[in-house]
Amino acid sequence: MANVTIVGAAGYTGQETLDRVLAHPSLELYAVGSDSLAGRDATALDPRLNRNGGRRVPRFITNEAALSVDADITFVCLSHEEAAALEPRTGGVVVDLSGAHRLRDADLYATWYGFHHPHPESLAGWVYGLPELVEVHGRLIANPGCYATATLLALGPLRDHVEPTSVVVDAKSGMTGAGRTPRASTHAGFVLENLSPYKVGSHQHVPEIAQFLGFPITFTPHLLPVRRGLLATCYVQSTGADLRAVLEEHYAGSAVVTVLPDGVAPELGRVQGTDAAEIGVFQDRFTDRTIVICALDNLGKGAAGQAVQNVNRLFGFPDTAGLRLPGVLV
Numbered sequence: 001m002a003n004v005t006i007v008g009a010a011g012y013t014g015q016e017t018l019d020r021v022l023a024h025p026s027l028e029l030y031a032v033g034s035d036s037l038a039g040r041d042a043t044a045l046d047p048r049l050n051r052n053g054g055r056r057v058p059r060f061i062t063n064e065a066a067l068s069v070d071a072d073i074t075f076v077c078l079s080h081e082e083a084a085a086l087e088p089r090t091g092g093v094v095v096d097l098s099g100a101h102r103l104r105d106a107d108l109y110a111t112w113y114g115f116h117h118p119h120p121e122s123l124a125g126w127v128y129g130l131p132e133l134v135e136v137h138g139r140l141i142a143n144p145g146c147y148a149t150a151t152l153l154a155l156g157p158l159r160d161h162v163e164p165t166s167v168v169v170d171a172k173s174g175m176t177g178a179g180r181t182p183r184a185s186t187h188a189g190f191v192l193e194n195l196s197p198y199k200v201g202s203h204q205h206v207p208e209i210a211q212f213l214g215f216p217i218t219f220t221p222h223l224l225p226v227r228r229g230l231l232a233t234c235y236v237q238s239t240g241a242d243l244r245a246v247l248e249e250h251y252a253g254s255a256v257v258t259v260l261p262d263g264v265a266p267e268l269g270r271v272q273g274t275d276a277a278e279i280g281v282f283q284d285r286f287t288d289r290t291i292v293i294c295a296l297d298n299l300g301k302g303a304a305g306q307a308v309q310n311v312n313r314l315f316g317f318p319d320t321a322g323l324r325l326p327g328v329l330v
């Protein structure tokens with residue numbers, strides 16, 4: 001068994017991580033941090049926790065205290081700027097779900113995240129944890145962004161087979177992608193019955209996508225009037241390879257990512273609430289472009305599911321331990 005601390009456990013990704021840790025056969029919850037709930041029982045977060053017969057969740061402590069706990073694994077579910085400030089104090093694995101340690105070039109933080117990185121020298125020590133595309137190793141894991149995960153699952157295996165200047169990505173996410181803090185732009189009165197592009201050409205996941213692919217892309221995110229789920233539609237031009245064949249071969253052994261049969265499109269409804277991802281590949285009849293679509297849950301494979309999957313890889317647990325993978329017709 002490996003013991004776990006979750007810092008920022010009251011937020012969306014923190015709760016989703018907590019849920020997976022409780023379902024994991026080889027992880028034991030050691031401490032949960034939340035500044036707003038410090039000192040209170042876990043039932044203050046959700047009355048379904050600590051039921052008779054269920055696994056116990058300890059009383060909340062502050063995030064600062066949680067960061068000092070000597071756990072085997074610390075999941076950090078804080079804002080980008082809060083996570084950037086932390087200096088890992090224990091010798092255990094740290095999985096940061098924020099964007100604070102994804103970029104190699106510290107100068108990009110001022111441009112894309114709006115703050116100067118306080119520990120630029122530390123960035124080289126973090127591994128970008130996208131287990132289908134990167135061999136995860138070490139003890140400092142930068143968990144990828146939700147949009148970046150969908151885009152890179154679709155395009156990562158194709159990066160040597162597409163015209164770099166041809167890549168355009170149109171993506172849409174449910175409202176939980178923006179976190180729990182209420183804002184006018186995520187207020188139900190604005191979001192429901194609406195579809196709005198935001199951060200057009202300037203979303204903070206663009207540089208991590210470009211960093212992985214090795215070339216820039218055009219990317220437009222949109223806010224969908226649903227609670228969870230994310231879909232990225234990627235338009236690319238092949239340099240000659242059969243892009244479907246490349247993707248099918250790459251994901252042939254994956255229990256998490258499925259390349260759908262020809263003619264079948266990914267759907268939010270099949271991935272919402274899960275840690276799975278679906279990829280569809282289509283050929284445009286009029287142009288020589290290929291359209292690769294990836295659907296996943298922003299809080300699942302786009303956050304907590306991936307964080308736990310990274311830990312599974314690091315500790316040699318089964319890849320899908322603790323994950324929520326879909327059945328059929330649910």
Ligand SMILES: NC(=O)c1ccc[n+]([C@@H]2O[C@H](COP(=O)([O-])OP(=O)(O)OC[C@H]3O[C@@H](n4cnc5c(N)ncnc54)[C@H](OP(=O)(O)O)[C@@H]3O)[C@@H](O)[C@H]2O)c1
Binds near residue numbers: 014078099
């Ligand atoms: N949401 C996503 O789909 C997603 C996907 C991938 C990565 N991420 C990244 O993961 C990190 C955490 O994201 P998140 O979506 O989990 O953020 P969040 O829901 O805003 O939670 C972050 C922290 O904000 C505090 N908080 C803010 N509003 C709250 C409220 N109404 N009730 C309770 N707590 C509240 C909590 O801390 P205290 O209790 O300590 O005050 C919580 O730990 C961010 O860096 C984000 O970019 C998010």
